[in-house]
Amino acid sequence: MNDTSEKSSPRPRATILGGGPAGLMAAERLARLADVHVFDSMPSFGRKFLLAGKSGLNITHGEQLEAFLARFGEARTLLEPALRAFPPNAIRDWAEALGIETFEGSSGRIFPVAMKASPLLRAWLARLRESGVSFHARHEWQGWTEDGALRFGTPDGEATFTADVTVLALGGASWPRLGADGSWTPFLSARGVETAPFRPANCGFDIQWSEHLLDRFAGSPLKSISLSFCGRTVKGDFVVTKTGIEGSAVYALSAALRDSLEAGANTVLMLDLAPDRTLSQLASALSAPRGKTSLANHLRKKAGIDGVKAALLREIAGKALLDDPAKLAHAIKNLPLRLDRPRPIAEAISVAGGIALSELDESFMLKKCAGVFAAGEMLDWEAPTGGYLLSACLATGRAAGEGAARWLRRS
Ligand SMILES: Cc1cc2nc3c(=O)[nH]c(=O)nc-3n(C[C@H](O)[C@H](O)[C@H](O)COP(=O)(O)OP(=O)(O)OC[C@H]3O[C@@H](n4cnc5c(N)ncnc54)[C@H](O)[C@@H]3O)c2cc1C
Incomplete structure (x- = not known):
């Protein structure tokens, strides 16, 4: 067994499972405080984010915040503090700090001027690496060992990894060939975490x-x-x-x-x-x-x-x-x-279903799993297209990362 759990740094260790926009944003918020390790089952990170870039990368929306928040329907209650803490104008500033200029289209949708995701993702991964974040591709999370370590399937066999705090950002279940396939649900169900079945959203x-x-x-x-x-x-x-x-x-x-x-x-x-x-x-x-x-x-x-x-x-x-x-x-x-x-979930832009919002506390920690946080499309919310999906993934990733950082400081 390829055991990767050796710990050499006195800093706390944070693991992020899933290297999409939600996971990368959580990594960004934890990097100052902890040794951050991002794991993803795919050979590279942010594949769905790159696909979103094919249609221009509608990263957020410029409408009034009240109208923006209303797009999240019943999930608004849990998401609102995260969305208010990282609203559309903050997303634009964040992209600009990565050297990506954005513009607002006539419909209010906001895009990078280059109308693609690759320059943003490249700059973001580079900045995360500079701040010490480690990336582990081809590591498929397969639940926890009996003593609580994270278990991964890798091309070299099973690996385990211990962490002081974990952020789950494993996505939904649409376009499974890009990595997010919902295969994580049994691992959470085994810990008593309620999940709603995935259903297609923004679909044909x-x-x-x-x-x-x-x-x-x-x-x-x-x-x-x-x-x-x-x-x-x-x-x-x-x-x-x-x-x-x-x-x-x-x-x-x-x-x-x-x-x-x-x-x-x-x-x-x-x-x-x-x-x-x-x-x-x-x-x-x-x-x-x-x-x-x-x-x-x-x-x-x-x-x-x-x-x-x-x-x-x-x-x-x-x-x-x-x-x-x-x-x-x-x-x-x-x-x-x-x-x-x-049309089937595999073809949908996004999904409804995932971790029931009632399973999360206000810092996006799973109430039944101390020290385990969750963010992004794996949570049970849905929103229309128009930049709302990425906005909520970035905002909840940020909130979960901050929640995890506070939890580390306290413990
Ligand atoms: C065609 C298309 C176009 C889109 N366009 C837009 C758009 O313009 N604007 C917008 O707002 N949204 C858009 N979206 C939606 C948006 O891309 C997603 O909502 C967003 O990427 C979800 O982010 P996430 O980080 O939660 O999950 P993901 O981006 O899906 O990332 C999850 C990561 O977890 C990894 N993973 C999953 N399971 C495991 C496991 N067991 N072990 C290890 N790693 C695992 C996956 O490989 C993946 O990298 C689009 C989606 C599609 C399909």
């Missing part, structure tokens, strides 16, 4: 499309539409996929849609293909005589509907409707998309 949904629609339009984006469900309307874009729909407007409603499907309800998302025009404007435009103009051209000229929008209209409303301007206008503004099921 299955819809049975016709062969014709799939052949011609799978992968096509629908821009400037609105989607409505249960009294909430979201303007934006989505994509027709081989299996159904996905994209930002769908993600924004996905928690309610998922809950409805899980409850066994008939779940219908209403699509408005022309949200900037009223029903009567559309109906009167479409009533204009079309002469020899084809219906497709008439729709395009009078209602701005063509391509995948026209195909969806035909697919869902049926051809019979298309000759009646009033019914056609109504269908353009109220196209029902009947959803079958959410």
Whole structure:
């Protein structure tokens, strides 16, 4: 057995399990006080963070703090102090201190100017190494030994490691090939820590499309539409996929849609293909005589509907409707998309579920495991896309790191 538990420094020893944004932030807060060791099962650190960078790395959001906090729903109570202690402007300052300039887009979303994660991650890991943090890749945490040491599977066999304090930051269970796969849950359950089952969040949904629609339009984006469900309307874009729909407007409603499907309800998302025009404007435009103009051209000229929008209209409303301007206008503004099921967790942007928030004290320590703290997506909260996910991972990582530092000072 490759036993890594030899301790040579008089400083306390802190272990961080999981080298994503939450774990790295916890490491940063502990580095002044302790010898910090970050372990990750993957060959390198921050893989999901790098993937988030592929779509620009929406790191936080610039809206008013009250609106920002409201995005976390019921989890707000536990998360609020951490989010207030590391709010969006502090995240921007933190990135800037790493040499990463950020900007606020027209939607309020905040991105690095470079629109990627790699420069930020590189600078962050370098600064952590300079401050003495040690990194251990290819170490998969596999619970505790009987005498309380951390157990790891490594390419060289099992290894153990003792620590004065531990921060768990093992992520959720989406995109498992990037490292976070939820395999840690049995180790916490064995210690009596309650976890809620993982469920997809910010996910796509299955819809049975016709062969014709799939052949011609799978992968096509629908821009400037609105989607409505249960009294909430979201303007934006989505994509027709081989299996159904996905994209930002769908993600924004996905928690309610998922809950409805899980409850066994008939779940219908209403699509408005022309949200900037009223029903009567559309109906009167479409009533204009079309002469020899084809219906497709008439729709395009009078209602701005063509391509995948026209195909969806035909697919869902049926051809019979298309000759009646009033019914056609109504269908353009109220196209029902009947959803079958959410896409699997592995494809979701994030998850709901994980460690029950009731298991944590206000410093993010597990009440049933003294000296063990937890942060990031492995906690049972969910939030929409828009920078809220990374904001909460960074903020809870920071809070757990500070909680762990206070705990070390006290003990
Ligand atoms: C495609 C995509 C795009 C995204 N874009 C954005 C975005 O623009 N803005 C935003 O706010 N959020 C975005 N997110 C979400 C965001 O990336 C995550 O919420 C965030 O990375 C979670 O951070 P974390 O540190 O909690 O977990 P993770 O980043 O998942 O890190 C957990 C780490 O723990 C390691 N680990 C897991 N199990 C073990 C084990 N047993 N032993 C050792 N190590 C283990 C993993 O290898 C991983 O490195 C995106 C997600 C996806 C999938």
